[in-house]
Amino acid sequence: MGFIAKEFCLVEPFKFALRERVIEDIPKGFLLLKPVVAGICGSEILYFRGEKEPEKLKKRLPMCLLHEGVAEVVGVGEGTKLDVGTKVVINPLTPCGECYSCKSQMENLCQNARYMAATADGLARTLFLYPEERVLPIPEGIDLETAALTEPLSIALNAFEEANVKSSDLVAIIGDGPIGFLLTLVSSYLGNIPPTKLYLIGIVDEKLSLVRDFASTINSLRDYRMLDEIREKVDVSFEAAGGRAHKTTVKQAIDILRPGGKCILLGISMGEVPVEVTKIVNKGLTFKGCTRSRMSHYIKALELLKSTDFQNKVKRIISEKKFVIKDVNDLAEAFKYADTETGESRVKPGRVLVYFP
Numbered sequence: 001m002g003f004i005a006k007e008f009c010l011v012e013p014f015k016f017a018l019r020e021r022v023i024e025d026i027p028k029g030f031l032l033l034k035p036v037v038a039g040i041c042g043s044e045i046l047y048f049r050g051e052k053e054p055e056k057l058k059k060r061l062p063m064c065l066l067h068e069g070v071a072e073v074v075g076v077g078e079g080t081k082l083d084v085g086t087k088v089v090i091n092p093l094t095p096c097g098e099c100y101s102c103k104s105q106m107e108n109l110c111q112n113a114r115y116m117a118a119t120a121d122g123l124a125r126t127l128f129l130y131p132e133e134r135v136l137p138i139p140e141g142i143d144l145e146t147a148a149l150t151e152p153l154s155i156a157l158n159a160f161e162e163a164n165v166k167s168s169d170l171v172a173i174i175g176d177g178p179i180g181f182l183l184t185l186v187s188s189y190l191g192n193i194p195p196t197k198l199y200l201i202g203i204v205d206e207k208l209s210l211v212r213d214f215a216s217t218i219n220s221l222r223d224y225r226m227l228d229e230i231r232e233k234v235d236v237s238f239e240a241a242g243g244r245a246h247k248t249t250v251k252q253a254i255d256i257l258r259p260g261g262k263c264i265l266l267g268i269s270m271g272e273v274p275v276e277v278t279k280i281v282n283k284g285l286t287f288k289g290c291t292r293s294r295m296s297h298y299i300k301a302l303e304l305l306k307s308t309d310f311q312n313k314v315k316r317i318i319s320e321k322k323f324v325i326k327d328v329n330d331l332a333e334a335f336k337y338a339d340t341e342t343g344e345s346r347v348k349p350g351r352v353l354v355y356f357p
């Protein structure tokens, strides 16, 4: 036997190239998977734009990007249970299983983990091998596009869990991208936070409007009075913007929190972000970092998506524009579009999905 995989690798910022890999056989416990649909995450835009520490870029490229998605089983190794033809959600994290974090139910913090499009190749290829224990079959009633959003939803679920939100809390989410949207939705759904006590703060009206029926919104470029109204009053905030806005959004989080309040940090950016430590000290604030998610969050995400109402709300963050990836140029076009700094996604809401024919 033997299969030839076409891999669409980012070789340097803004440049993809085709690589071919021969897959000789399928190891025990592994599946041969064919990506079907995947979302472009902001963390990958940072690689695409070269906005990562130079050592990281040098060490990690060439690399296949894309870590949020769905694949089809096209081959099975010995000892696996899934059938050929099954569509699965990929958990892009493969933890080491041996370290302190792994042994303490914190696999998302495993420092030896392989994570697609960060420390391992992602879904931008026609075929790949993956351990069966890191995928989940898609339950009936969930379409492939929505299932492709399971990873970002799992991230929101992990962060929400970390925050220990009470239903009486005033909650503010900073960042109007897909993660900000999902955190707002989860706070409403699981936290039972009423719209009057749940705020999504961002800068693009069209993105903010997606939460209109379950949260209040603040455009921080314009709604100064509303921002002022929640200043020093917020019990729990989430920073889900990162990138170039990081300095501003962390400052915003410090300002809106009440004394003793807490902030969950999810956004990422390159290098250092200055913070007013004295304000954090004087207000007794808690800042907690939160990254990736655990298998339990994927299971919970798929469980939630079985509800038609929840699924329909999640669908709001599927971008209208879709890309079919036949060659490296198609992928470059998709990434240019999905760039929230200079691409259409600056103003257009939603996760940009790419399809592998």
Ligand SMILES: [Zn+2]
Pocket: 041, 042, 043, 067, 068, 151, 152
């Ligand atoms: Zn992601």
Ligand SMILES: [Zn+2]
Pocket: 095, 096, 097, 098, 099, 100, 101, 102, 110, 111, 112, 113
């Ligand atoms: Zn580990």
